[in-house]
Amino acid sequence: MNAYDVIVIGSGTVGLSAALALSQKTALNIAILDIKKPIYHWSSENYSTRVSAISLASKKFLQTLSIWKTLAEKRVSPYCKMQVWDGEGDGSIDFDCEEIGEPALGYIIEDDLLRSVLFDKIQQTNIQIIAPITLKDLFDRENHMECVSDDGKIFSAKLVIAADGARSWVRDYRRILMKTWSYHHTAIIATVKTELPHQQIAYQCFSAAGPLAFLPLQDPCTSSIVWSQISSKAEKLLMMTDEDFKLSLANALHHRLGKILSVSPRFSFPLQMRHVKNYVQPRLALIGDAAHTLHPLAGQGVNLGLADVDKLVNVIVEAIRKKQDFSSIQVLRRYERFRKAENFTMLAMMDVLKNLFATEMAVIKQLRNKGLSFVNQCHILKKFLINSAN
Numbered sequence: 001m002n003a004y005d006v007i008v009i010g011s012g013t014v015g016l017s018a019a020l021a022l023s024q025k026t027a028l029n030i031a032i033l034d035i036k037k038p039i040y041h042w043s044s045e046n047y048s049t050r051v052s053a054i055s056l057a058s059k060k061f062l063q064t065l066s067i068w069k070t071l072a073e074k075r076v077s078p079y080c081k082m083q084v085w086d087g088e089g090d091g092s093i094d095f096d097c098e099e100i101g102e103p104a105l106g107y108i109i110e111d112d113l114l115r116s117v118l119f120d121k122i123q124q125t126n127i128q129i130i131a132p133i134t135l136k137d138l139f140d141r142e143n144h145m146e147c148v149s150d151d152g153k154i155f156s157a158k159l160v161i162a163a164d165g166a167r168s169w170v171r172d173y174r175r176i177l178m179k180t181w182s183y184h185h186t187a188i189i190a191t192v193k194t195e196l197p198h199q200q201i202a203y204q205c206f207s208a209a210g211p212l213a214f215l216p217l218q219d220p221c222t223s224s225i226v227w228s229q230i231s232s233k234a235e236k237l238l239m240m241t242d243e244d245f246k247l248s249l250a251n252a253l254h255h256r257l258g259k260i261l262s263v264s265p266r267f268s269f270p271l272q273m274r275h276v277k278n279y280v281q282p283r284l285a286l287i288g289d290a291a292h293t294l295h296p297l298a299g300q301g302v303n304l305g306l307a308d309v310d311k312l313v314n315v316i317v318e319a320i321r322k323k324q325d326f327s328s329i330q331v332l333r334r335y336e337r338f339r340k341a342e343n344f345t346m347l348a349m350m351d352v353l354k355n356l357f358a359t360e361m362a363v364i365k366q367l368r369n370k371g372l373s374f375v376n377q378c379h380i381l382k383k384f385l386i387n388s389a390n
Helices: 013-025 056-064 068-074 111-122 169-173 231-239 242-252 301-321 329-358 362-377 379-388
Strands: 002-009 030-033 051-054 077-079 081-086 092-096 106-110 128-130 135-140 145-149 154-162 178-194 201-206 212-216 222-230 260-263 267-276 284-286
Touching: 002 013, 002 145, 013 030, 013 056, 013 111, 013 301, 030 154, 051 056, 051 111, 051 301, 056 068, 056 106, 056 301, 068 111, 077 212, 106 111, 135 169, 154 169, 169 284, 178 231, 222 231, 222 242, 231 267, 242 260, 267 329, 284 329, 301 329
Parallel strands: 002 030, 002 154, 030 128, 081 201, 154 284
Antiparallel strands: 051 106, 077 106, 081 092, 135 145, 145 154, 178 222, 178 260, 178 267, 201 212, 212 222
16 A cells, blocks of 8 residues: 555646645645646747636745746746726726736736646655556545555545546545536637737627637737637637638727737637535545636636645644644635635626626616726726736
């Protein structure tokens, strides 16, 4: 039997961050198990299609992991302003980092880069990465849990952290109840070059069919797009030629960046809301997408996951300091109480926003446009919204 203090299942951004943070703040013996071997290819010559909008709070957390400097030396793309508007009206809000006295509102980082830097940092620790490995059983024992692989290997731990994503094997195996529904939207992602420079401005246009986000990358005329559309319309957009797609994209953005000069291969994924009833069981904690997923219209997915990690690690560190069993349900519920409430609030907000802009009711359209214009003129309210997202 292979015995550890903590086993993290999943080697994505959230899982790697959890293992690294624990190794830096405790003397615990840690292993990462994953069904796939973690190989992250990042090249400075091309942009990765999948990116994350990193909040200021997430930046501070990544700084505590001592990886922010490395990320910044490679490729981090700050956005200093954000323009949000109703594509079917005249309401809009302009956000500026100067309103909160910060050098940026947030940062766009390629997922491959973030994971590769985390992985490289973990190579400098005593964390064991065991992959590829397929788990078939997860047993409760008196003082530990046992993870059993399909080839009969047994891995024991005082605490198992499930960071195995939206289709979490751990969550399904443990039959953890989950509230879920489809947004009936599909997100299209790609990297595009535009005629006009983005000037480190993030753009987001809302329409009844779904929101469109342009996220500025380091190159002044290159952006990453996330275009969430009703699934039937998304299918048509994916089947278009590049020329037709570029024209549709420029029209959807109201030509704020001029013509779309080039577009990378397009990828897509269906959008679902998920939120588990329980984040924890004795000796088990769920973090990141294993516990919750939401609409990408506010770009908060990775930030919520990193906030989960930060809180869980702090709860564990505090328990160890007080000589408590860090894997007990009493300790783990401290993490659940805080993060479940925070995440529920964000999930609810995203749902309200999505439905608000999906409506065809003329009265609602008129009210939301007036609301956007009112917020844009209220400095205190704008500052509150910016801080809420960070």
